[in-house]
Amino acid sequence: MKILTANRLSDGxxxxxxxxxWVESISQAEIAEDKAAEAALEAAGARGLADNLVVDVDLIDVEIVDGATHPLRLRERIRAAGPTNRNDLGKQARTQHAA
Known part of the structure; x- marks a missing residue:
């Protein structure tokens, strides 16, 4: 399974x-489960890049654990949550404040 990630050009x-x-929560990401869906996501990423909406577009491997989307690579887990040395910053802080 794969999802498409990038950095929004306007604010990073x-x-x-x-x-x-393009959404800010990994839980909303569209999941590609076959090559055709991966190709569709790659095309969407190419459009986003061409339209100057996003940069660093990449398909990443994920798994679903207890209904939640989890990137397989550590780099992508950090990008999904925020800095590892400051739980009060990044997307992880937004989740804590919402609870």
Whole structure:
């Protein structure tokens, strides 16, 4: 399984592609389960790059654990959450404040 990630060009925020738009939560990311879906995501990433919406577009491997999307690579886990030395910053802090 793969999802499409990038950084939004306007502010550098890590985003994921879902339903025709770039979203800030990995839990909303569109999941590709076959080569055709991966190709569709790659095409969406190419459009986002060409339209100057995002940079550093990449398909990443994920797994679903207890209904949640988890990147397999450590780099992508950090990008999804925030800095490892400051839990009060990044997306992880937003989740803590919402709870």
């Amino acid at each position: 925020e890590v985003v994921w592609f879902a339903n025709g738009q």
